[in-house]
Amino acid sequence: MVIKINKRGVWRVIEAVIAVLILAGALLLILSKQPPIEEKGQYQNLIPILEEIAKNKNMRDKIVNGDLTIKEEIINILKKEIPNADLDYGVNICGISDNAIDKACRGTRVAPLEIKGNVYSVERVISSSLTQSSFMPRVVKIYVWER
Numbered sequence: 001m002v003i004k005i006n007k008r009g010v011w012r013v014i015e016a017v018i019a020v021l022i023l024a025g026a027l028l029l030i031l032s033k034q035p036p037i038e039e040k041g042q043y044q045n046l047i048p049i050l051e052e053i054a055k056n057k058n059m060r061d062k063i064v065n066g067d068l069t070i071k072e073e074i075i076n077i078l079k080k081e082i083p084n085a086d087l088d089y090g091v092n093i094c095g096i097s098d099n100a101i102d103k104a105c106r107g108t109r110v111a112p113l114e115i116k117g118n119v120y121s122v123e124r125v126i127s128s129s130l131t132q133s134s135f136m137p138r139v140v141k142i143y144v145w146e147r
Contacts, residue, residue, distance in 0.1 A: 046122040064128045090143040117146025
């Protein structure tokens with residue numbers, strides 16, 4: 001038994017497959033040459049500010065001792081270091097007990113409910129200096145959001 005194959009039909013299928021492969025290759029080539037889209041956020045600006053706070057002995061002592069004026073000082077530093085009228089700032093300081101953040105700090109709202117832009121957040125553990133006798137580390141959380 002001899003089966004006849006339509007040679008023109010086979011060639012059309014092969015041509016279509018080659019055309020699809022060429023188009024897919026061209027599309028991949030074009031997409032691979034585009035630069036990656038980077039998020040233009042404030043996250044990278046917040047990390048050095050936390051480092052500055054951690055190195056400053058007076059600020060560290062105020063944080064560990066629970067001085068409430070330190071939040072305003074940190075917000076003033078944020079406003080000075082990241083001067084942008086479209087940004088708003090928030091700071092939350094929580095204690096650490098038994099390897100967990102204090103229950104009082106959980107669920108504390110720093111930013112308003114309705115934010116139109118992105119929210120950037122960083123945190124760092126701040127502990128006492130060597131001269132203090134008690135060890136009471138605290139977590140400093142900084143929030144920056146677009147109005």
